[in-house]
Amino acid sequence: MYRPSIGRDSAEGRIGPGAWLVGALKLLASLKLTVALMALAIFLVFAGTLAQVSIDMWEVIDQYFSAYLAWINIQVFFPPSFFPELHAKIPAFYFPFPGGAAIGLAMIANLLAAHAVRFKVYARGWQLWLGLLVIATGAWVTWMVIDAGHNKEGFQGEPFFQWSTFWNVLQLLLLAIAVGLFWPLVRLTWYSREARYVEAVLIAAAQCGLVVLLSWIHSRDFALSDSSLRILWQVIQGTAAGLVLLPGCWLLFRRRAGIVLIHAGILLMMFGQYIATVYNVEERMAIREGQTIQYGEDIRTTELAVIDPSNPDYDDVVVVPRELLLASMKQRQKISDERLPFDIEVLEYYKNADLERLKPGESAPADQGLGKDYRIKPARPSAGASSDATVDLAAAYVRSV
Numbered sequence: 001m002y003r004p005s006i007g008r009d010s011a012e013g014r015i016g017p018g019a020w021l022v023g024a025l026k027l028l029a030s031l032k033l034t035v036a037l038m039a040l041a042i043f044l045v046f047a048g049t050l051a052q053v054s055i056d057m058w059e060v061i062d063q064y065f066s067a068y069l070a071w072i073n074i075q076v077f078f079p080p081s082f083f084p085e086l087h088a089k090i091p092a093f094y095f096p097f098p099g100g101a102a103i104g105l106a107m108i109a110n111l112l113a114a115h116a117v118r119f120k121v122y123a124r125g126w127q128l129w130l131g132l133l134v135i136a137t138g139a140w141v142t143w144m145v146i147d148a149g150h151n152k153e154g155f156q157g158e159p160f161f162q163w164s165t166f167w168n169v170l171q172l173l174l175l176a177i178a179v180g181l182f183w184p185l186v187r188l189t190w191y192s193r194e195a196r197y198v199e200a201v202l203i204a205a206a207q208c209g210l211v212v213l214l215s216w217i218h219s220r221d222f223a224l225s226d227s228s229l230r231i232l233w234q235v236i237q238g239t240a241a242g243l244v245l246l247p248g249c250w251l252l253f254r255r256r257a258g259i260v261l262i263h264a265g266i267l268l269m270m271f272g273q274y275i276a277t278v279y280n281v282e283e284r285m286a287i288r289e290g291q292t293i294q295y296g297e298d299i300r301t302t303e304l305a306v307i308d309p310s311n312p313d314y315d316d317v318v319v320v321p322r323e324l325l326l327a328s329m330k331q332r333q334k335i336s337d338e339r340l341p342f343d344i345e346v347l348e349y350y351k352n353a354d355l356e357r358l359k360p361g362e363s364a365p366a367d368q369g370l371g372k373d374y375r376i377k378p379a380r381p382s383a384g385a386s387s388d389a390t391v392d393l394a395a396a397y398v399r400s401v
Contacts, residue, residue: 022117031115037110041103050076056382056392058300065100066277071117080172095192104270111263119260123252134248142268145234163226178209302394306340325349325396334401343401352381353395365397 027033048064053076055063064070080087095240095302098106123131242261249257283296301322308316318339328335328346335344347365356377358364364375375397 131251
């Protein structure tokens with residue numbers, strides 16, 4: 001009697017698509033792949049850290065950690081501070097390596113495949129639906145915590161309580177925890193022949209009591225600042241969301257509930273980092289005493305602004321990003337756009353520079369504005385590992401065509 005094998009097509013005796021999918025998931029969920037990805041991530045962090053000897057942190061983030069493919073210069077493994085003579089002799093050689101974005105996506109796929117293959121849902125019937133309902137509620141609470149932390153009208157901005165009141169409540173909670181730990185400790189010591197975990201409970205109770213005691217004796221020096229309490233409040237809210245999610249995970253996954261919740265938190269952190277990398281805007285405002293500023297500056301990039309002030313009510317501004325400026329200089333091509341009043345040709349571009357006054361008889365490529373009296377003095381770009389690193393100030397010689 002012929003019996004078709006599980007996962008095989010009964011008519012043709014071939015492996016069905018379900019078996020191929022399970023096999024692919026098992027391969028993707030391999031623990032060896034997890035270890036390999038962790039090793040790649042560690043090496044990338046190591047190379048990116050060394051690269052900050054010569055380039056700034058933002059370049060490292062763009063070229064190493066946010067990129068899908070990173071090109072690593074072999075010179076970074078021989079920093080001049082450790083190998084002063086060898087560093088100058090080694091030629092610049094770039095080799096490809098998986099970037100942080102590619103490694104992160106592979107880790108996510110590996111984690112999801114591991115859950116699909118190894119983690120079994122034990123709940124059935126009403127327990128299944130109850131677990132899903134509790135997890136949905138916990139996800140909603142998590143979203144509310146995230147939204148409150150990023151909304152200036154929420155808890156991150158002005159909470160509904162005073163931070164001093166919050167600090168007093170924390171002290172009372174720590175005191176209650178210390179007393180609550182000492183009471184079963186006394187009973188455990190007197191009434192139990194095998195007093196396990198006595199040392200751990202005693203240390204925890206003593207720490208809580210010590211914190212409260214120091215906060216009362218040295219109230220001014222030991223009290224947490226408002227910024228610290230704001231962070232602590234965010235941590236408490238996140239913990240509360242986790243306590244809502246944990247029962248739902250336990251209903252579905254039983255003993256593996258904690259692992260599932262931890263992995264979900266890791267995925268949320270990776271997703272948050274992706275959102276921050278794509279949409280985060282970081283600016284600074286340099287305001288002199290008595291000055292009024294209505295704009296912020298992004299210190300990570302440069303752009304050329306062409307301003308038309310002919311209208312008395314507003315200025316027409318057209319900006320050219322740094323990428324186009326560099327491409328124009330390298331390719332010796334002009335930048336043309338219908339929004340620009342003229343074409344632009346970049347003669348020279350310096351990532352970091354200063355202005356130097358011309359001496360009598362000296363000349364410079366520029367013939368307008370400050371260019372009549374000053375010339376560009378190139379400076380070494382700031383490095384992320386430099387102790388005296390400053391913000392790079394770009395400069396360029398530009399010709400209007």
